[in-house]
Amino acid sequence: MSLEQRVAQLAAEVTPVDPAAAEAARRRSDGQVKPPGSLGEVERVAARLAAIAGSCPPPVPAAPAVVVAGADHGIHAQGVSPWPQSVTAAMVELFCAGRAAVNAIAATVGAQVAVLDVGVASEPADHPRLRRARVRAGTDDSSAGPAMTREEAARALLAGAGLAEELVGSGVDLLVPGDMGIANTTTSACLVGAFTGSPAAAVTGRGTGIDDDLLARKTAVVAAVLDRHRAVPGGDPLGLLAALGGLEHAALAGVILSGAADGVPVVLDGLASVTAALVAVALCPPAGGYLIAGHRSPEPGATVALDRLGLVPLLDLGLRVGEGTGGLLAVPIVAAAALALADMATLDELARP
Amino acid sequence: MSLEQRVAQLAAEVTPVDPAAAEAARRRSDGQVKPPGSLGEVERVAARLAAIAGSCPPPVPAAPAVVVAGADHGIHAQGVSPWPQSVTAAMVELFCAGRAAVNAIAATVGAQVAVLDVGVASEPADHPRLRRARVRAGTDDSSAGPAMTREEAARALLAGAGLAEELVGSGVDLLVPGDMGIANTTTSACLVGAFTGSPAAAVTGRGTGIDDDLLARKTAVVAAVLDRHRAVPGGDPLGLLAALGGLEHAALAGVILSGAADGVPVVLDGLASVTAALVAVALCPPAGGYLIAGHRSPEPGATVALDRLGLVPLLDLGLRVGEGTGGLLAVPIVAAAALALADMATLDELARP
Numbered sequence: 001m002s003l004e005q006r007v008a009q010l011a012a013e014v015t016p017v018d019p020a021a022a023e024a025a026r027r028r029s030d031g032q033v034k035p036p037g038s039l040g041e042v043e044r045v046a047a048r049l050a051a052i053a054g055s056c057p058p059p060v061p062a063a064p065a066v067v068v069a070g071a072d073h074g075i076h077a078q079g080v081s082p083w084p085q086s087v088t089a090a091m092v093e094l095f096c097a098g099r100a101a102v103n104a105i106a107a108t109v110g111a112q113v114a115v116l117d118v119g120v121a122s123e124p125a126d127h128p129r130l131r132r133a134r135v136r137a138g139t140d141d142s143s144a145g146p147a148m149t150r151e152e153a154a155r156a157l158l159a160g161a162g163l164a165e166e167l168v169g170s171g172v173d174l175l176v177p178g179d180m181g182i183a184n185t186t187t188s189a190c191l192v193g194a195f196t197g198s199p200a201a202a203v204t205g206r207g208t209g210i211d212d213d214l215l216a217r218k219t220a221v222v223a224a225v226l227d228r229h230r231a232v233p234g235g236d237p238l239g240l241l242a243a244l245g246g247l248e249h250a251a252l253a254g255v256i257l258s259g260a261a262d263g264v265p266v267v268l269d270g271l272a273s274v275t276a277a278l279v280a281v282a283l284c285p286p287a288g289g290y291l292i293a294g295h296r297s298p299e300p301g302a303t304v305a306l307d308r309l310g311l312v313p314l315l316d317l318g319l320r321v322g323e324g325t326g327g328l329l330a331v332p333i334v335a336a337a338a339l340a341l342a343d344m345a346t347l348d349e350l351a352r353p
Numbered sequence: 354m355s356l357e358q359r360v361a362q363l364a365a366e367v368t369p370v371d372p373a374a375a376e377a378a379r380r381r382s383d384g385q386v387k388p389p390g391s392l393g394e395v396e397r398v399a400a401r402l403a404a405i406a407g408s409c410p411p412p413v414p415a416a417p418a419v420v421v422a423g424a425d426h427g428i429h430a431q432g433v434s435p436w437p438q439s440v441t442a443a444m445v446e447l448f449c450a451g452r453a454a455v456n457a458i459a460a461t462v463g464a465q466v467a468v469l470d471v472g473v474a475s476e477p478a479d480h481p482r483l484r485r486a487r488v489r490a491g492t493d494d495s496s497a498g499p500a501m502t503r504e505e506a507a508r509a510l511l512a513g514a515g516l517a518e519e520l521v522g523s524g525v526d527l528l529v530p531g532d533m534g535i536a537n538t539t540t541s542a543c544l545v546g547a548f549t550g551s552p553a554a555a556v557t558g559r560g561t562g563i564d565d566d567l568l569a570r571k572t573a574v575v576a577a578v579l580d581r582h583r584a585v586p587g588g589d590p591l592g593l594l595a596a597l598g599g600l601e602h603a604a605l606a607g608v609i610l611s612g613a614a615d616g617v618p619v620v621l622d623g624l625a626s627v628t629a630a631l632v633a634v635a636l637c638p639p640a641g642g643y644l645i646a647g648h649r650s651p652e653p654g655a656t657v658a659l660d661r662l663g664l665v666p667l668l669d670l671g672l673r674v675g676e677g678t679g680g681l682l683a684v685p686i687v688a689a690a691a692l693a694l695a696d697m698a699t700l701d702e703l704a705r706p
């Protein structure tokens with residue numbers, strides 16, 4: 001079976017979530033000891049968890065994991081980031097050493113951290129926590145041609161899916177996609193632009209905090225990339241991903257599809273994460289039912305993607321560090337939603353003498 | 354010593370937080386492996402924790418507790434709520450039994466639940482988790498006269514402070530004030546109006562979800578209460594609290610002052626919680642430095658109070674159930690802020706070969 005066929009097979013394994021279980025959750029919640037709807041977004045999350053599990057009450061997520069996929073980007077050559085590419089490898093090593101933001105936040109919410117090198121330019125040092133699935137040492141410059149081949153995109157996607165499947169097989173019951181890749185806000189902007197038909201100015205942002213001049217340059221680069229690949233049909237998600245994408249976007253799309261295929265909720269993080277979700281849902285529309293938006297990235301492209309996905313994030317904390325940080329911080333809210341739906345007394349019980 | 358003198362003594366024990374430690378936290382954070390400021394609100398929380406602890410990095414909160422204070426309100430006789438007063442006692446019993454929203458959320462974030470009856474109209478059943486400090490069986494109707502005496506307000510405040518002090522003495526290192534009291538959004542609106550000089554329409558909301566007619570009635574009641582007690586000077590916080598307040602507001606102001614006196618961060622919940630904070634800060638301005646806003650209640654009075662306190666909440670999830678739920682959901686963010694500041698590598702380390 002070709003790599004592309006394996007991607008299609010994975011997508012075909014995703015079954016639609018169960019609207020009847022969501023409705024049962026809403027009814028159960030309305031009968032609990034509180035004014036109807038007074039748990040706000042928490043009740044909506046509970047209904048979504050029920051739909052994902054196909055049962056009400058759904059199980060309480062107890063073993064979350066973040067998959068941080070790292071890769072580099074040929075578009076970096078266009079001067080879109082103030083950071084050198086070597087930072088990607090250095091950060092991947094820090095994730096392994098447990099010394100980055102994602103590690104502190106994962107420890108706080110009881111999540112394990114899995115690190116995936118799917119195409120870092122300079123090879124990170126070996127580490128027990130590091131999964132190597134190096135498809136290539138970074139993508140090509142998408143402003144000059146396709147970022148990678150379809151087969152490479154498929155291979156990176158399947159690497160993410162394989163790691164997610166192993167995690168779920170070992171007991172993980174909630175996945176957070178995380179990313180690391182210098183210049184990947186540029187790549188994300190290109191993908192969001194292409195998948196939503198939005199112009200460069202609507203999807204390009206300041207990333208890690210660039211100034212006006214660099215933002216203008218970055219927007220022009222995104223516009224040129226979108227223009228160059230306009231011939232790739234929107235109905236060919238793998239083609240768009242290969243033309244414009246990052247290897248980490250492909251890997252995270254695989255994490256999302258695998259989680260959905262295994263019936264596990266996926267809590268999205270920031271721009272790269274919601275971009276990967278756009279790719280995953282384009283490949284497999286039912287996968288959208290397994291998504292919970294954790295955090296609203298300040299990047300404009302993230303909101304464009306979230307709107308297209310029909311998702312409203314739980315958090316808006318101004319995080320722009322990626323790594324899965326914002327998704328992880330939403331995990332306790334997701335767990336609390338499930339536990340409240342399972343454990344709270346009903347109004348009937350309260351009325352009983 | 355009189356009860357009022359004991360309140361003044363408690364307020365005098367609060368020392369201002371340390372701006373130098375906050376500045377050290379900002380410098381430390383800016384030197385960590387991420388773009389400066391890219392952890393957004395999380396960095397601001399870390400700086401506040403450092404200011405509270407007077408050290409950088411501050412300790413990581415590891416033993417949070419919510420204090421849910423329950424009481425009833427004479428203003429209920431004005432028909433401002435669709436719920437009978439008996440619900441207050443029933444909910445207090447549910448908090449003890451571990452079957453309410455606050456219990457599920459507290460369990461998720463690892464917080465203990467302390468329940469304080471400071472003036473529930475119908476006495477809740479005994480329970481090991483229930484602390485009885487019944488100042489009176491609900492307040493009088495503040496639209497007809499003072500809700501309680503100054504001594505009663507002081508007694509309720511000291512009951513909350515005493516419970517908080519015991520909790521901190523037993524190892525609790527973060528406090529969340531929570532509330533239960535049918536009609537207490539009306540009482541909160543009165544207090545916020547009086548403490549901020551805002552008109553009834555700006556501070557009165559739908560509480561648990563009342564319709565337009567009941568909202569109009571409730572707003573008129575709040576306006577009448579504010580008018581009746583206009584002679585109480587704003588510089589007399591205990592007098593305003595006694596004239597307009599709820600016993601649970603008094604108790605939670607005590608929790609806040611005691612937490613501040615003990616150098617412990619206080620993570621605020623919704624309307625009753627931020628109203629109690631207004632009272633606490635009026636009694637003792639330095640207590641404001643110990644506050645972190647957990648959740649933005651949809652009640653308009655909550656935003657008026659938060660603006661006066663200069664606080665921006667971490668969450669906005671549409672919760673309107675009280676009990677401390679929104680404060681508790683913010684606790685993992687607070688803990689993560691401290692852990693990230695303590696544990697993340699520095700850019701210097703990254704640059705080292």
